[in-house]
Amino acid sequence: MARIFKIAPSILSADFARLGEEIHKVEVAGADLIHFDVMDGHFVPNLSIGIPVLESLRKITRLPLDAHLMIERPERYLEAFAKAGADSISVHAEVCPDLPAIAAQMRKLGVRASVAINPETPPDRTLQAAGDFDMILVMSVHPGFGGQGFIPETLDKVRTIRAGLERRGLALDIEIDGGIKVDNIDRAANAGANVFVSGSGIFGNPDYGAIIGAMRSRIGAA
Numbered sequence: 001m002a003r004i005f006k007i008a009p010s011i012l013s014a015d016f017a018r019l020g021e022e023i024h025k026v027e028v029a030g031a032d033l034i035h036f037d038v039m040d041g042h043f044v045p046n047l048s049i050g051i052p053v054l055e056s057l058r059k060i061t062r063l064p065l066d067a068h069l070m071i072e073r074p075e076r077y078l079e080a081f082a083k084a085g086a087d088s089i090s091v092h093a094e095v096c097p098d099l100p101a102i103a104a105q106m107r108k109l110g111v112r113a114s115v116a117i118n119p120e121t122p123p124d125r126t127l128q129a130a131g132d133f134d135m136i137l138v139m140s141v142h143p144g145f146g147g148q149g150f151i152p153e154t155l156d157k158v159r160t161i162r163a164g165l166e167r168r169g170l171a172l173d174i175e176i177d178g179g180i181k182v183d184n185i186d187r188a189a190n191a192g193a194n195v196f197v198s199g200s201g202i203f204g205n206p207d208y209g210a211i212i213g214a215m216r217s218r219i220g221a222a
C-alpha cells in the first residue's frame with residue numbers, strides 16, 4: 001500500500017515573537033501540517049502554548065493544524081481545541097483510561113483522532129484501540145522539550161505498530177515526534193512512520209525550504 005509522507009514542522013522551535021511569519025515561511029517551504037505542542041506542567045514538566053494561539057494561527061494558514069496535547073485529562077479541552085480550528089488532535093494513552101471513548105469524542109467534534117505514546121509506553125493498548133483512531137503518534141524523545149536526541153529504540157515500536165496495523169488491514173498514519181532530522185528521517189520511514197514531526201531539525205536551520213526538500217528526498221517523497 002503506497003504511503004503518503006507528510007512533513008510537520010513543530011512550532012515549539014519557531015521564533016514565537018514572529019510566529020505568523022515563521023508559519024508562512026514553512027508553508028512556502030513545503031510543510032504539510034503545522035504541529036502544535038500543548039504542555040500543562042503536569043503531564044510534562046514544561047508549559048507551552050494553548051487555545052488562543054491556535055485560534056490565531058487558524059486565521060493565517062490553510063495548513064492543517066495538528067494539536068499534540070501533552071496534558072492530563074485532555075477530554076476537558078477537546079471541544080475548545082476543535083472549535084479553535086485544530087484539524088487533528090493527539091491525546092496521550094498514558095492519561096486516557098478509555099481510548100475508544102475519547103476517540104469517539106474527537107470524531108464527534110469533527111477532528112482526526114490520534115493517540116500518542118511515550119518512549120517507555122508499550123504499544124499493546126494503543127494497537128487494540130487502533131480501529132477507532134486515524135493516527136498513532138510515537139514519541140521518539142521524552143515529551144516536554146524540543147531539541148532532544150532521537151531515541152533509536154523507538155523505531156522497533158514503530159515497526160511493531162505498522163505490522164500490527166497491516167495484519168488488521170488498517171491504514172492509519174503513524175506520526176513520529178522527537179529528534180527527527182535529515183539524517184534519520186529515512187530510518188523512521190523504513191520502520192513504517194509516514195508523518196514526520198521536526199522542530200529543531202527545521203527551525204534550527206536558516207533555509208527551511210532546503211531542509212524540508214532534503215527530508216523529502218531522503219524518504220523518496222520529492
Ligand code: DX5
Nearest residue numbers: 010143144147178179199200
Ligand atoms: C516534544 C514535542 C515535540 C518537539 C519536537 O515534547 O512533542 O513535538 O517539539 O522537537 P524536536 O524536533 O526538536 O525534537
Ligand code: ZN
Nearest residue numbers: 037068177197
Ligand atoms: Zn509534539
